Amino acid sequence: MSDSIIQARAVEKYYPQPDGNKIEVIAPTDLDVCPGKIVALLGPSGSGKSTLLRMLTGLSKPSSGEVLWHGKPMDGQIPHVSIVFQSFALFPWLTVLENVEAPMVARGMGAIERHKRALKMIDTVGLDGFETAYPKELSGGMKQRVGFARALVVEPEVLFMDEPFSALDVLTAENLRSELLELWMNKKMPTTAIFVVTHNIEEAVLLADRVIVLGRNPGRIRSDFEIDIPQFRDRKSPRFLAYVDYIYKTLTRPDEEASVPGKAAQPGDAKQRERTKFQMLPHARPGGIAGFMELLADRGGRDDLYKLADELAMDVDDLLPIVDASVMLGFAVLHEGDVEITPEGRKFGEADIQMQKQIFREAALKNVAILRLIENTLHAKRDHAIGEEFFRDILDEHFSKDEVERQFETALNWGRYGEIFDYDSGSGRLFHREEADADAVSILGEA
Amino acid sequence: MARTWQPTRILGKGPWSLLPAQTWSVLTDFVIFAGGLSVFYVIVVLARTWFGPFNPHVEISRDPTKLPMYAAYSLLRITVAYILSLAFTLVYGYVAAYNATAERIMIPLLDILQSIPVLSFLPGVMLAMVALFPRHQIGVELGAILLIFTGQVWNMAFSFYSSLKSIPRDMREAAQIYRFNWYQRFTQFELPYAAIGLVWNSMMSVAGGWFFLMACEMFVLGDRDFRLPGLGSYLQTAASAGDTQAILWGIGVMIAVIVLLDQIVWRPVIAWAEKFKMEQVESADAPRSWFLNVVEHSRGLIKLRKRMLRPLGERLAMHFAHQHHAVDEDAPPAAWKVWTGRAIATIAVLAVLYAVSRAIAMLTGLNGMEYRELLTGAGATFLRVLAALVIGAAWTIPAGVVIGFNPKLARIAQPLAQIAASVPATALFPIVLFMLIRIGGGLGFGSIVLLLLGTQWYILFNVIAGAMAIPTDLKEASALFKFTRGQRWRKLILPGIFPYLITGMVTASGGAWNASIVAEYFHLKDKTYTTVGLGATISHATDTGNFDLLLASTIVMAIVVVTVNRLVWRRMYRLAATRYTLDT
Known part of the structure; x- marks a missing residue:
């Protein structure tokens, strides 16, 4: 283990709540990035893939646990890594050349050396002739090539990629993936390890030497295994399909503990999870x-x-x-x-x-518990209406802020579709139309 | 080909530098340098008078040949005030965006400062500045400049702050992972990201600046005369004398200056700022500017940029990069820094407490009569502002919709309306008042006309923009379903323009309150025209040096404006943003 570049020890991410509870995004996790390998981190949305990536790169501090860089704690420093972003994150006001040069300017490299290196890297990723173009003049695939050039030009020890191909169309993504793999296999990539976050199962099996599958709520490692098919891999081969099938199985078995060898679930662990679930x-x-x-x-x-x-x-x-x-x-x-x-x-x-x-x-x-809760509450209230805040507060105790929004939106969608309740977006109130109307009629009748 | 032809992009690169633009370029170089030289000369001349002795009785000549000089004076004031505003904006926005503690105080403060009627600052600022430089003209000049500054800085600061806050997370992380230092972060991604918002707000601010400048060039405090040579004082002198020819000359020069500013400054800046747009694809109808083309093709300027600006920028970048590597960024701030910060905060809090206690002491000195005057005044001005808004909306909504629905008409009407709108209302006040008096109207209703003059344009522009933004398929659907005229307005047009209308009304309402200070109380030909109103109270208190009343009336106005904003406009905004947006 001593040769790992980055090592995460029991890193955990949670958001403390005012009431002393905490919303756990990532359960304590061990993970290491070793030289010479492509690691794929795979998981459904909401499993904290990006959060984990940001902790490994030093962009975000773990709530507990620590991340080691060559055996030493990072201490809030950004290590010698690069990130390729899903959204490209290029600066639209800089030309391709200026974008690629920017990280070297930050390192105080002289203009001539900088220029030479940038041109070479732009050539490597196949963007020769586009040096003076602005990002908005480029197609999505070309933009991501600039993203790669910018990431690689500083010769990072680990190249991180955060869903690098998911903003691209299928063909462009395929093309870029195979070019990337080719550069890596031919040792033309000035980096010693690659760590790619993805939600595309085939992509993970296609690229990675090692796949880590995350489960969610809270995010934790469900499975961590090597893929021992030599590159370049055939998508139709039975071994390839066996891996894909295995990952699907892992992903769709949400409530069972993943059988990671050598790691038995700790007794106290399950109980705590029960409370926050x-x-x-x-x-x-x-x-x-x-x-x-x-x-x-x-x-x-x-x-x-x-x-x-x-x-x-x-x-x-x-x-x-x-x-x-x-x-x-x-x-x-x-x-x-x-x-x-x-x-x-x-x-x-x-x-x-x-x-x-x-x-x-x-x-x-x-x-569905939340819909039942809404139904019962509306039924019990005299005016058959209640502000959305009531339910948001309940969700707040269990989910992060963004997730509360999504949970509420989904509950609304389902409830409205099933005519369980109505919702007025202007006043933010949930109400029961039929019951409210029926009451109104009966009151009128009495009067 | 024509669509992608972007002079900005390909400067000096590729085949474009071989275009036969070379002989032309020498000529433009000459013109540009001549222009630069003359600007420099004018600044030197003006600065000489600034530091010259204080002249308490400036005679404003009605001779049209003096007009260019007056225009230059006014322009210089605006420019200096703008530069100050920009500097303040960058610092204030930066601190508010990155210091969470400061943010909690600075942003609500900004909201309140925005609502304080700027013109009521005028006497205090003027007296302070003249006291500071009792023997130089610069005191009065600085007073005017500070006043314009307070009129234009807040929305710029807010724009910069909110731009910084809305930088996409990925982009911020890219800068972090690639270890951008402070300087690189600022020049390569924070400032560019905020550029477009800053440019548009600067334009609005400077337009507002003209409004205040015109008012404060003819400032009288009791028996003291703080007159400044400029376009505003020229127009007022001309109106006082009833000199129609001089009035026409003045308005002509005013319009010329504004059109020139638009062509030489704002259009090029907007066209240039286009490259800072966060768009994924290039838009087809990007703003263009002939002046920007000229500047970018000037070989002299290209050389200047290549030989001086670029090496200078490089030098700076390297300097900060090396410095950045030398210091450990994440080290806890030194103890002295923490203590200085605390000391500054304590002093600020104490100063505020002192000011508040003094203000309260001043307010308790008012008598019952004055309180009653304040209340009736607030009511009267409120009704006047309301009337101006209603009248403004009544004619601009139909007119704006007709213009907006008719692209041909819009092409003619929009620039005309723009010019009409850009003439600061305060410049026209004396003239309108002069005419009102001739017809025999009083200032009670006359001031509504004056308020309308300054505020209707905001509504008109926004209605036009709103009408243009209504999608064609919705218009076609309403035709297909044979909507009646009433249905069309109720179901399509009014909801469609609602968010724009609200934006226009908010700006108009703020402007109208501010304008009431000059509209309800007026000196013309040694006579004072006045009416009941909060604005009149402020002006009158200023005139008579009754600072207790001035403070009280300013506070009342600020409270009314803030309350109206909170109770009415903010709700309308939310309604517009949630129910009446067209993007789903």
């Missing part, structure tokens, strides 16, 4: 769930997840929430990376729109 809604739209049910019914009621994803050209991030939601609502069950429709789900998929709403409403009230 709250049913988390997957961010899927009811329409999407209905469409998925129809599709599943048409395909005989059962299918392999990665085949579905492949055929629908959907990322894990798009498909998994829909699958999770179907499972949560009792419309589907998962078996080892396969998804199977339930009788309820089949009924839901085949019903007409009014009937669909009815079925959705029943399933939601039966299975």
Whole structure:
């Protein structure tokens, strides 16, 4: 372990709440980055991939635990690393050349040396002739090439990439990925290790020597394994598919402990997690769930997840929430990376729109705690209305600020679709239209 | 080809430098340097009078040949005030954005400072400055400059602050991971990121600056005359004398100066700032400027940039980069720094407490009559501002919508309206008043006309912009469903322009309160025209040197403005932002 460049020891990220509770984003995690390897960090959205990356690069301090750089604590210093960003993060007012030169200006390198190095790197990433162009004149793929040139020109020890290809179209991403791999294999890349964060399973299996799969709520390592297929890999080979299938299985087994060898769950751990755990809604739209049910019914009621994803050209991030939601609502069950429709789900998929709403409403009230809570509260209140703050406060205790927004939005979507309640965005109040109307009528009648 | 032709991009690179623009370039060089030289000469001449002896009775000549000189005086005041504002903006915005403790005080403070009617500062500032430089003209000049400064600085500071706060996280992290030092961060990504907001706010601020300058060039405090030679005093003198020809000359020069400023300063700056836009793709109709083209093709300036500016920038960048490496950035701040910070904070708090206690002492000195005057005045001015807004909206909404829906008309009407709007209302006050008196109207209603003069344009521009922004498919849908005229207005046009209308009304309302100080109380031809109103109270208290009343009336006005903003405009803003935005 002594040869690892970066080593994270029990790093943890949480946000303390006013009431003394804490919202845990990342559970204590050990992780190391070793020379000569490409590591892929894979996980669904909300699993804290980016947070982990920012702790490893020194951009963000862990709440507890420490990150070592060549065995020494980082102490808030930025180590000798680079990041390639999903959004490119180029400076639009600087030319390609100036963008690539900027990190060297920061290091106080003289103009001539700087210029020479930048030109060479621009040439390496294949942007020769675009030195004086501004980023907005370039296509997405070319912009990311500039991002790579800027990252590599300082010859970082570790090159971090935060979903570098997910803002690009499929073909461009494929092209850029294989070029990257080629540079790496031919040792043309002035870096000793690569750490790539992604939510694309195939990308991880294609690139990485080692894959770390994160689970969520809170983020933690579910699985950490080497991929022993030599480069360059064939996507259709059975071994490749076996890895993809294995990752799908890991990702869709949310409540079981991942069987990471040599690491038994600590007894105190589970209890603490129990306290902070709250049913988390997957961010899927009811329409999407209905469409998925129809599709599943048409395909005989059962299918392999990665085949579905492949055929629908959907990322894990798009498909998994829909699958999770179907499972949560009792419309589907998962078996080892396969998804199977339930009788309820089949009924839901085949019903007409009014009937669909009815079925959705029943399933939601039966299975979704927050919707049940809203329904009961509205029922109990005399005016059958309540401010959204009430529910936000409840969510606040369990989720980070952004997640509260997403949770609330999803709950709203589901509740409105199932006609469980109505919502007035102007006043921010949830209300029960029929009951409120019925009461109004009865009061009028009495008078 | 024409679309992508961007002179900024390809300066001196590629085939474009071979264009047959070379003979032309020598000529433009000559013109540019001649222009630079003459600007320098004028500044020297003006500065000489600034540091000359204080002249308490400046005679303003009505001779049109003196006008260029007067215009230069006014311009210089505006320029100096703007430079001060910019410096203040950068410091204030930077500190507020990066120091969380300071932010909590500085941002609400900014909100309040914005609402204080600037013109009521005038007497205090003038007296202080003249006391500071009793024997030089510069005292009065500085007073005027400080006043313009207080009129234009707040929105710039706020714009800079909010730009800094909204820098995308990725970009900030890129700067951090690549270890940008303070200087590089500032020049390569903070300042560029804030540039567009800063440019637009500067333009608005300078337009507002003219408004105040015109008012304070003819400042009288009791029996003391702080007259300054300038365009504002020229116009007022001409109106006082009823000299129509001089009035026309004055307005002509005023318009010329504003159009010139627009062409030589703002257009080029806007066109240049285009490169700081955070857009992913190049927009087709980017703003252009002929003057920017000329400047960028001037070979002399290119040489200057290559030989002097670039090496200088390089030198600076290297200096800060090496310095940055020498010091450990994350070391805890030295003890003396912490203590100086605390000392400054303590002194500031004590100073504020002292000022507040003195102010309260002054306010208790007022008698019941004066309090009643304040209240009725506030009511009267409130009604006047309301009337000006209603009248303004009543004609600008239909007119703006017609112009906005008709691109051909818009192309003609917009620049005209822009010129009309850019003439500071205070410059026109004496003339309008002069005419009102001829018709025989009193200042009670006349002041509404004056308020309207300054504020209607804000509404008009915003309505035009709003009408243009209504998507064509919505217009087509309303035609398809055969909406009646009433339905069309209620369902499409009014909701569509609502956010813009509110923006215009907010600006107009603020402007109207400020303008009431000059509109309700006026010296013309040795006579004082006045009416009941808070603005009149402020002006009258200024005139008679009743500082207790001046302070009280200023505070009342600030309170009314802040309250109206909080209770009405902020809610409307929120409504506009949540319900009436067109992007889904």
